[in-house]
Amino acid sequence: MTGWMGKRLLAHLSKTGFDLGSSWFVPSRVLAPLRRNGLDPVPELARMQAQGPVTRLPLPVTVWLVTGYEASKQVLVDADAFSNDFGHLRDLGLFADEAPGGLGFSDPPEHTRLRKVLTPEFTMRRLSRLVPRIEQIVADQLDLMSMKDEPVDLVEHFAMPVPALTICELLGVPASEREEFQRRSVSRFDLGGAATTSLSAVSESIVYFRELVRAQRANPNDGLLGELIRKHGDALDDDELAGLADGLLTGGFxxxxSMISLGTLAMLRDPSLFERVQSGDEAVNGVVDELLRHQTVVQVAFLRIARRDVEIAGTRIRAGDIVACSLSQANRDPGVYPDPDVIDPSRPAGQHLAFGYGAHRCIGAELAKMELRIAYPALARRFPELRLAADPATLDFRKLSIVYGLHSLPVHLGAHSSPIL
Incomplete structure (x- = not known):
C-alpha cells in the first residue's frame, strides 16, 4: 500500500497546486524522508535524529516525523494510541477516495479479522511449497538474461520478473494471464509517469482482481485465493478478497x-558480500538480513493518526496529529547499530524495522526473505564476474519515493554458462 498512498498524496497535492515535483519551495526536511543519497538516507535525516528522535515538520497540518529506532517501535506497536484507519486521512481532507482495502489502512477489529485469515497462509511451512517454483523462476530469468545483448538491465530482466511471477504462483494467477499480470504490475509502479496514470493502473488492478476472485469462486485452484475461498469464502466478500490480493501485490512486488536490485548493487560495490552469498545458506541469511536493514526500501511507514494525547520520547503528540516513522533512518540509529552505514552481516538478525513492527508488520516478510535468499546466490553463482556497466554516479535512482529503488541497473554478465535447457 505504500506506493499507492504516496501516489494518492502526490495526485491530491498536484490538484491543489502543491507540486512536490517542483519542490524548490518545499522545506528540505519535509522531503528528506522521501529522498536518498545513493544507497544511504540523506544527511539531513541524521542531523534531525541527532537533535531528537521526534521532529515536527513545517506543514499546514501537524505532522511529526519519528527518526529514532525505539521511538518508531513505540509508535508502530501501539495500535491503541495510533490509528491506521484510512477514514482518518479522508476526514483530514487528504483523500476523497474509498479505502484501498487490504491490511495496511485498517484497525482492529477489522484488521485482526483479516490478518487472522491470512496469517496461516504465510507460515514458513506453508510458504516452503513455493521454494521449487521460485528456484525455477529465478533460473529461468537467469537463462533469459544470458541471451540478452549486453549491457543487461538487471531491474527489467531479473529484479521485476522474479517477484511478479512469484506472486502469480502465490495467488494462483492462471498461466495464460501471467504475461498480462506482469505488465499490469510494472505499470502501476511506473514512477516515471504521471501520478494519475499510475493511479489508473491501480484501479485497473482492483478490477482485475475482482474478476479473478469471481473466477476462483466458480473454480478455485491451489493458489492463495482458491484456498481463502475454500476456507473462508462465506466470510469474505469479493471486494475484501480483491483488496487483500492487491495489497499482497503492492507489498510483495x-x-x-527494489531489494533485489539495490542489494545486488551493494554487493557489486563490496565484493566480499558477493562472495559470501556464494558460500552457503548460513552466510546468505546474514547478508540478506543486513541488506534489508541497510536499504530499508520502504522508507516511511504507513501514516498514523493519534487517537489521543500521547508522549513519544519526551514529545507530546496531540489527538488528531499525523505521525510518520522514517524506517530508513530508524534502521541507521547509531544508538542501536554501531557504524550504521556499514553493511555488517555479523550483526544480530531480526532486530531491524524494514518490515515494520507490531500488528502491522509486513505479513509477507518471510516470503520476501525467501525470494532474496534464492535470488542473490543464484545470481552470484551463475554470473560470478557480474559487474556494473555504468558509472555509479549516473545510476538512475528514484528521486522522491516512499518505496526506494532503481529505475534501471545496467550490468555486464561476464563469462557465463550457456542457458540450461
Missing amino acids: ETTA
Whole structure:
C-alpha cells in the first residue's frame, strides 16, 4: 500500500497546486524522508535524529516525523494510541477516495479479522511449497538474461520478473494471464509517469482482481485465493478478497524488486558480500538480513493518526496529529547499530524495522526473505564476474519515493554458462 498512498498524496497535492515535483519551495526536511543519497538516507535525516528522535515538520497540518529506532517501535506497536484507519486521512481532507482495502489502512477489529485469515497462509511451512517454483523462476530469468545483448538491465530482466511471477504462483494467477499480470504490475509502479496514470493502473488492478476472485469462486485452484475461498469464502466478500490480493501485490512486488536490485548493487560495490552469498545458506541469511536493514526500501511507514494525547520520547503528540516513522533512518540509529552505514552481516538478525513492527508488520516478510535468499546466490553463482556497466554516479535512482529503488541497473554478465535447457 505504500506506493499507492504516496501516489494518492502526490495526485491530491498536484490538484491543489502543491507540486512536490517542483519542490524548490518545499522545506528540505519535509522531503528528506522521501529522498536518498545513493544507497544511504540523506544527511539531513541524521542531523534531525541527532537533535531528537521526534521532529515536527513545517506543514499546514501537524505532522511529526519519528527518526529514532525505539521511538518508531513505540509508535508502530501501539495500535491503541495510533490509528491506521484510512477514514482518518479522508476526514483530514487528504483523500476523497474509498479505502484501498487490504491490511495496511485498517484497525482492529477489522484488521485482526483479516490478518487472522491470512496469517496461516504465510507460515514458513506453508510458504516452503513455493521454494521449487521460485528456484525455477529465478533460473529461468537467469537463462533469459544470458541471451540478452549486453549491457543487461538487471531491474527489467531479473529484479521485476522474479517477484511478479512469484506472486502469480502465490495467488494462483492462471498461466495464460501471467504475461498480462506482469505488465499490469510494472505499470502501476511506473514512477516515471504521471501520478494519475499510475493511479489508473491501480484501479485497473482492483478490477482485475475482482474478476479473478469471481473466477476462483466458480473454480478455485491451489493458489492463495482458491484456498481463502475454500476456507473462508462465506466470510469474505469479493471486494475484501480483491483488496487483500492487491495489497499482497503492492507489498510483495515493488519492495522485493527494489531489494533485489539495490542489494545486488551493494554487493557489486563490496565484493566480499558477493562472495559470501556464494558460500552457503548460513552466510546468505546474514547478508540478506543486513541488506534489508541497510536499504530499508520502504522508507516511511504507513501514516498514523493519534487517537489521543500521547508522549513519544519526551514529545507530546496531540489527538488528531499525523505521525510518520522514517524506517530508513530508524534502521541507521547509531544508538542501536554501531557504524550504521556499514553493511555488517555479523550483526544480530531480526532486530531491524524494514518490515515494520507490531500488528502491522509486513505479513509477507518471510516470503520476501525467501525470494532474496534464492535470488542473490543464484545470481552470484551463475554470473560470478557480474559487474556494473555504468558509472555509479549516473545510476538512475528514484528521486522522491516512499518505496526506494532503481529505475534501471545496467550490468555486464561476464563469462557465463550457456542457458540450461
